[in-house]
Amino acid sequence: MRGLQEKLRALVRSGAGCGPFYAAVVAPDGEVVAEAANSVVSGNCSHDHAEMNAIRLAEARLGTWNLAGRGLVLYATAEPCMMCVGGILWSGISRVVYGVGTEAVERIAGFDEGFKPAWREEFAKRGIEVAGPVLPELGESVLEEYVARSGVIYKPR
């Protein structure tokens, strides 16, 4: 998680135009199947969250819409929003590890993360493990840096 958040910090500082989130799909042997930053603003698509981008890329690389049965873990800067929770359900990801909780994301960046009551229990029912927050202060500091640099808060208004 430390490496992932530091990679994101470097991207945010680079001015490449990504949102303040990063995600990676990792195999049980540690191989990174796919990784991606949020590209909502740079790509003109409100759905291009880091988690969605990483899963899409993993599926493209593996040539399947079905990631189940491979023990794949999704690491992400922050607790997934409602869209990404749904996207994880459809993908077959086995485990989710995240850095920053939704409360902190909404407080720091002002995003509306949707509504996903009891999502951990719902994931457990479906056999998907969840761990987090992991090193939350580190992830929060990257979010704060993004906001301080006047990064776009892409809320539809």
Added chain:
Amino acid sequence: MRGLQEKLRALVRSGAGCGPFYAAVVAPDGEVVAEAANSVVSGNCSHDHAEMNAIRLAEARLGTWNLAGRGLVLYATAEPCMMCVGGILWSGISRVVYGVGTEAVERIAGFDEGFKPAWREEFAKRGIEVAGPVLPELGESVLEEYVARSGVIYKPR
């Protein structure tokens, strides 16, 4: 809604490989900004639901991640799943009109549509209107035809 579901039926019968869902983003003057079928299986991406595809295409055509303030309506074969509910929230769509309810989708096709309790109330809080089901028997008949033709039920397992 009738035209949309009949277009979907023709696509399902054509053997083009789409899933049994169709969606369109329509402007207040009736112009179709974008329309798309579900392409999960044909495109090897578990996120390519009709609603997600239509919104992505609309944003690409309009050159923005932000569809808000345009009065755009999303028409869809079925009540949006959890991922699409989240995706609609991020997009700035103003109104959603759907054909078939989630209970019928899960009963007929066996999909897991996620968990989205009180999504109409949550949309209302955010100023997004919802209407449906509209002509549910028509939409259900297309879903039933898809299943009868042994269309892939893309559940990650």
